[in-house]
Amino acid sequence: MAEENRGTTTQAVPHTQAKQNTQAKETTQAKETTQAKPTSGENANRKPNHNNRNKNNNKQDGDKPKANNNKNNNASRNANSNNKNKNRNRHRRQPTPVDENLKTFVAKNQEEHKQRLNPHFKLDLNSKAKIRITPLGGLGEIGGNIMVFETEKEAILVDVGMSFPDETMHGVDILIPDFAYLREIRSKIVGVVITHAHEDHIGAMPYLYKEMQFPIYGTPLPLAMIGNKFDEHHIKEHRKYFNPIVKRQKIKIGNDFEVEWMHMTHSILDSSSVAITTDAGTVIHTGDFKIDYTPVDGYTTDIHRLAAYGEKGVLCLLSDSTNSHNPTPTGSELSVGPALDRIFSKAEGRVLLSTFSSNIHRVQQAIQYGIKYGRKVCVIGRSMERNIEIAMQYDYVRFPKNIFIDADEVNRYEDKEILIVTTGSQGEANSALFRMSIGEHRHIKIKPNDLIVLSSRAIPGNEGSISGMLNHLQRAGASIAMSKDIHVSGHASMEEQKLMLRLVNPKFFLPIHGEYNHVMKHRETGMMCGVPERNILLMTDGEQIEVAPKYMRKVKTVKTGKTYIDNQNNHKIEDDIILDRQKLASDGVVMLVAEISEQNSTMLSKPKVTTFGIVPDKMDKSFAKEMEDVLEIFLTNIKPGLIENSRALENDIRQVVRKHIFRKMKKYPLIVPHVLVH
Numbered sequence: 001m002a003e004e005n006r007g008t009t010t011q012a013v014p015h016t017q018a019k020q021n022t023q024a025k026e027t028t029q030a031k032e033t034t035q036a037k038p039t040s041g042e043n044a045n046r047k048p049n050h051n052n053r054n055k056n057n058n059k060q061d062g063d064k065p066k067a068n069n070n071k072n073n074n075a076s077r078n079a080n081s082n083n084k085n086k087n088r089n090r091h092r093r094q095p096t097p098v099d100e101n102l103k104t105f106v107a108k109n110q111e112e113h114k115q116r117l118n119p120h121f122k123l124d125l126n127s128k129a130k131i132r133i134t135p136l137g138g139l140g141e142i143g144g145n146i147m148v149f150e151t152e153k154e155a156i157l158v159d160v161g162m163s164f165p166d167e168t169m170h171g172v173d174i175l176i177p178d179f180a181y182l183r184e185i186r187s188k189i190v191g192v193v194i195t196h197a198h199e200d201h202i203g204a205m206p207y208l209y210k211e212m213q214f215p216i217y218g219t220p221l222p223l224a225m226i227g228n229k230f231d232e233h234h235i236k237e238h239r240k241y242f243n244p245i246v247k248r249q250k251i252k253i254g255n256d257f258e259v260e261w262m263h264m265t266h267s268i269l270d271s272s273s274v275a276i277t278t279d280a281g282t283v284i285h286t287g288d289f290k291i292d293y294t295p296v297d298g299y300t301t302d303i304h305r306l307a308a309y310g311e312k313g314v315l316c317l318l319s320d321s322t323n324s325h326n327p328t329p330t331g332s333e334l335s336v337g338p339a340l341d342r343i344f345s346k347a348e349g350r351v352l353l354s355t356f357s358s359n360i361h362r363v364q365q366a367i368q369y370g371i372k373y374g375r376k377v378c379v380i381g382r383s384m385e386r387n388i389e390i391a392m393q394y395d396y397v398r399f400p401k402n403i404f405i406d407a408d409e410v411n412r413y414e415d416k417e418i419l420i421v422t423t424g425s426q427g428e429a430n431s432a433l434f435r436m437s438i439g440e441h442r443h444i445k446i447k448p449n450d451l452i453v454l455s456s457r458a459i460p461g462n463e464g465s466i467s468g469m470l471n472h473l474q475r476a477g478a479s480i481a482m483s484k485d486i487h488v489s490g491h492a493s494m495e496e497q498k499l500m501l502r503l504v505n506p507k508f509f510l511p512i513h514g515e516y517n518h519v520m521k522h523r524e525t526g527m528m529c530g531v532p533e534r535n536i537l538l539m540t541d542g543e544q545i546e547v548a549p550k551y552m553r554k555v556k557t558v559k560t561g562k563t564y565i566d567n568q569n570n571h572k573i574e575d576d577i578i579l580d581r582q583k584l585a586s587d588g589v590v591m592l593v594a595e596i597s598e599q600n601s602t603m604l605s606k607p608k609v610t611t612f613g614i615v616p617d618k619m620d621k622s623f624a625k626e627m628e629d630v631l632e633i634f635l636t637n638i639k640p641g642l643i644e645n646s647r648a649l650e651n652d653i654r655q656v657v658r659k660h661i662f663r664k665m666k667k668y669p670l671i672v673p674h675v676l677v678h
């Protein structure tokens, strides 16, 4: 205990003092400069007493006004050396008497700063309680966020998100976290807490709920979107687990958890951070956030509640690291408006704007400027239509009903009267905009005077597909607007991360949401904001961290991973299928059927050989001959007894064929031998 206690205290004190000292110096200096101007007589007794530099200056300097620039006075000093002697005799300075009472107040203020800035003093250090935190996704990766908070007897989950596969995972549409650990602690779980409605925070909910169910706590928009997913997955009945909450109202979950949702600004409506209070203290999980002082709906980040927790004392902060490399403050969503206005005002034909379908405020702004310039609005793209519908159904946004038209009505209007808001800003092959770009959309064909506005950024990995789509669009004659000012991020950059750290003022800090380099950069920012390095841990998926008022440490690693999902049927794809697909994609497949005589171990006919992705068609015959030779040599040297054991026989054939192909082609295709023994 003493270790931790002392450690934190000593760390925080020098930090505080250092700051005060600089401030004190600055103040003193400012005073000197202003006070040095008036005549010498008045100032003789006002010399600050605690600054060595001043003592020296005052010894050398006369008190003539000209000579009193304390900072840069060498020239003056020489020039006035004659006067100086006279002055010294006339006005010899006495050290200013120290007001001992004032001095005690300096100490008292220093103590106050120490109390204010050191979170350690605000925690119940006698508490034996602790909380365990385990990310099952979202660390060491972007997306797939899911975090477990556990006391001795109970557990809650914060968010259950999905992520996207990379190009090696053939035929996989989405990834969901491996629920193995949740199965293990299933009986402890008392609820699921949702921060916001992005796919990487709610996308895996239907998959979890098909297997196990718990009460779900969240604000209306995330619950409405989860509800939609449940409907799509034919598990409507699980809507009964919904517990809508009101921000700022604390909710008891199980016996051990008290949770408060605090409003956050982000690139989706109705986002929250959560304060989770247990006997061990309060842990704040920011969810995804940025600090937008002028959000489109006027609902600013609830910095007051964050500060209130910071004032009371926060055990641990888990904060969004996505933009931790960005030193420029993230722009307000409202700042996109003027750029859209400029673009819309100049557009002569149709405007097709594409953005992330969940960014309702962006869509809202686009629609507003569409209306301003007399355009009708056509929303195309399933997810976009659904999200706008939900936002309107639940009164998050309001539009006049008569401004919307259907895709098949677009051609009835002049080009200048049309705004199309659509999905596909990432160049996704099945998106509306992509299909328009290649002329495969049923209602909308790209025209030469169309203006395409990409109000988004490329998610890393999507640059290629976006570029491909741009080529198609431009070939069709459209012009493209994709300047920087028509998009802002939804994530806090460094300065906002600092504000979060200073508001919450946590004892321990766990940077979350991001790859290793993001959380590592966020650690640096945390250290700049007064969190000692040893009070920060960089987690990776599966690492379980135990936090108590006196310590934070890694305790164990639990099983994590990804489950592959095929969106066509919403089913899991087994790992070995993905491995086979990878092998097929990179090395091809060789199938051979051979008939062998049991009596004399010879081939009864030529083997049938079929290959895919390993030899060109024109070489099929010669390759079949090669295989025949390989089998013949194999059979002449066959081990006794092998012929009766068909599985071992096929295995051995696979080995010799593999060896031969590798020697010749440096490839390891999938080899499928099928042996008939007569």
Ligand SMILES: [Zn+2]
Pocket (backbone or CB within 6 Å): 196, 198, 266, 288
């Ligand atoms: Zn988000």
